[in-house]
Amino acid sequence: MSAKNLSFRDLQCLVAICDSGSISKAADACAISQPSLSERLKRIESQLGVELFERNKRSLLPSSTGEALAAKARELLVGVGAIDEVVAAAHKPLSGTLRVGVISTLGPYLMPYILPQLRKQYPELELIIHEDLTDALITELTGGSLDIVIAAAPLEVPGVREIGLFHEPFFLAVSKLHKFAGPHSTAAADLDGKDMVLLEDGHCLSDQALDICPAKRRTNKNRLHSMSLETLRHMVAAGAGYTLLPSLSVGNKPSLSKLISYKKLDGKRQYGRQIVLAHRSSFARKTDVHLFSQLIRDCLPDSVETILTSTRH
Template sequence: MADIKLKDLRYLVALADTRHFGKAAERCFVSQPTLSAQLKKLEDYLGVTLVERQPKHAMLTPAGEAIVARARRIVESSDEVVEIARSHRDPLAGRLRLALLPTIGPYLLPSVAPRIRKALPRLELMLYEYQTGPMLERLRAGDIDVGILALPIELEGLESRALYEEPFVLTVPTHHPLAQKSQVKTDDLKGVTLLLLEDGHCLRDQALDVCSRIDVHEKQDFRATSLETLRQMVASGAGVTLLPELSTLGPYATARGLVVRPFVKPAPTRQVGAVWRRTHPRQRAIEAVANVIAEYALQQPRGRS
């Protein structure tokens, strides 16, 4: 069950090119006896004479010619392997698959993606949007490299890092009683009708959690499929909802028919973090991406008064 050695094939190719054992050995940076002995072993292993040793110049047998033709391709390919490896050597280069929660991605990416691209220009960022469950599955399956979601989660073989703490804000229709207050308390939610996302969105559970000790009514037969439909429902007066602060900043801050009210401190929040396989070979790239996100969050105005 022995094996051909790649080095021997190199020797053979060199001999085919030079037709001279000494020259071939020189080209391979070995002594002549080495090349001679190794080629002999190769011939013994293959059971065929590859080289006809003539006094002046060596020449290849038909078997030798046939095998050298393959050997050239093999040697080339093996050099390509080294070349491919070299191109993958930079841990901050290459494809990195990043997934975000649907309640985070659309609001974080417009500002953060350009920063990542600028800080890590050789990184080819591939973006995905998954809810927590599927995201963790795909993370473990190796379909994605990093997930951005709400901590804590059940980590098995996964590593996580907190990135920023995101306050919730209350979103109410313009003419709702609570719109009169500049800040709200969780107790203010007593008796109001709450609109929530459908099952699977962790934001739904987080909102329910905030209201756990309070008597609120979830609007029956309604489960929004996205933050945007939820926002539109609030604007149409069907109820109120909790939104992550980031989704109410920027272009979304100007939506008509609804107002946004922060909670009095300590405001309810959720912890946003990054998750990846503990065994991931490019921890440095992941760390770098996480750093960019965390730094961006630091610079944001927090909990507008």
């Protein structure tokens, strides 16, 4: 029979017997009764088919096999300690690895607010950040290669829970030479969509921008499309048109501020997007999820409005 049927306790007992040279003392050390240990040793020996100790009437003498086995056992028990460490780490908040996906129109602007505090407060957390489009992120989330996704609501994916983080207003970004750049206010209804530059398909931001001027939804063919928000910003600065930019991306971009004017859209509605944190409903680390959510809210600038406890799905 193989050693596969041994338990760590067996090894522990074996080492204890070897160390103390006595079943009684080892039984004390292992916190079981002497008869129990005596029988356990007998069982181990019969399982392995090897005599581990010579019974010389009163004294126990480890055989050469017993000695060799105890040495291996000592090594293995160190490894068991490592398992305990893994388990212990699992009980510590925000430790180990957390794989987070963020949409690319948010990640580069959000993360700088979060990371310093995260590293300071939870140095044992290894954060893996992945930027992609919403759909890809959701696929990875449900597939298990991401633990958390930060994206714009609504996602409404079965088996995925969303926790509201904050509302990020949109700003109209327009070249200072454009007619919208003037001191007079601009309403959503004024956006005719003709001069509007957008991100390429797949970015939720484009859909959201088009939602704001719904009448023009189907006239957005042949428009200019950009791959990144920064390219978009440069296109606006170059006079290619106007666009809607999320608040966090407007933050501190002094380099282009002479060329671009940012203004809020007029109207009763607060134009913008709702950012949520999503995770599999079955994801075990609820505490980590909530600690992470709260840390994000705490680190945000005043330009966005944090959402306290809202949870969907």
